Amino acid sequence: MATTSDNQLRNPPLSDQARDRLRAAILEGELKPGDKINIERVAETFGISRTPIREALKALETEGLVQIQANRGAIVEPQVWQEIHHRYRMRSLLEGYAAELSCGKRDKKLIAALQDNWAQVKKAGQAKTVSQNSARSIAELNRSFHRMIWVGSGSMTLVRFLEALDLPQSFNDAFYKEQNARQVVCEHHGAIVDAFIEGDTAKASTLMERHVLDSVDLLASQADDHVSNLCC
Structure with a gap:
């Protein structure tokens, strides 16, 4: 092979x-x-x-x-946005399930890692404007936050499906340059961490599903502000 x-x-x-x-x-x-x-x-x-x-x-x-x-x-x-919404809906269901499974394990090391990740995102995202490098750092922290929960589920099938639905790095960099996007992500991640601390699997699942769906709404609102130089 x-x-x-x-x-x-x-x-x-x-x-x-x-x-x-x-x-x-x-x-x-x-x-x-x-x-x-x-x-x-x-x-x-x-x-x-x-x-x-x-x-x-x-x-x-x-x-x-x-x-x-x-x-x-x-x-x-x-109908590209309809397709993107379908993808995010699928991702929200899978991530909600991953959060439910991960939260149910009550893994103290995972919870500590999620808390540390959230604290770093909160600190890095406080500025009104961020550089390209800072946006990339926040994007990488976000990716790590989600991936820790995927892996924490204990299901590599879930991980593989979620990786296939993940977004390109270049999108993530642009997304986190927007202050509103950074604030929303930080608030949502904080609430998800609290659910993990409480061991509330249903809450963790619901919050994660909502987080992913809200992300596509932010993506759609940002997409209205650009003009292409790649088409005729």
């Missing part, structure tokens, strides 16, 4: 890099539903040839984010 080298992890194929950047542009609203994606312009902007762009678009088509149409090229799926 083929294995993935360290070099491949550090330097993924150009088509994968293009896919992630285009996915982020769609999720962030730079590319809007129905927009035609100009392959030549994207290739020029990304500084790569058209071939990996075409491969990236085919991958995004399988994710339901792009349509490739004969004689029209690629467009952003007109």
Whole structure:
């Protein structure tokens, strides 16, 4: 069986890099539903040839984010936000279940780790504006918070499904530059930590589901504020 080298992890194929950047542009609203994606312009902007762009678009088509149409090229799926909401709904149910299982274990080390993570997010997110590096640090803390709960569930099946529904790093960086997003995440994480401390599995599940659904609402509101330079 083929294995993935360290070099491949550090330097993924150009088509994968293009896919992630285009996915982020769609999720962030730079590319809007129905927009035609100009392959030549994207290739020029990304500084790569058209071939990996075409491969990236085919991958995004399988994710339901792009349509490739004969004689029209690629467009952003007109119902893309409906698809994104479906994904977040699935993720909310899975994360709620993961939180229920993890909370029920009453793992003191996990609770301490979640408390420490939340304290770091709270401290890092207090500023009105944050740098790109700070936003990335908060995004990484958020990813770690969720992943600790996934792994704490004890179900690797849950972990695999949730990883498949996770968002690209580039989106997370942009998301956490917004003060409102940072505040909401911090408040929600604090409440989830309290539920873990109390050992209230039903509360932990409900709070996590609500947290994930509120996140997609924030994502949608932010997506309205961008203008694309990648379409015609």
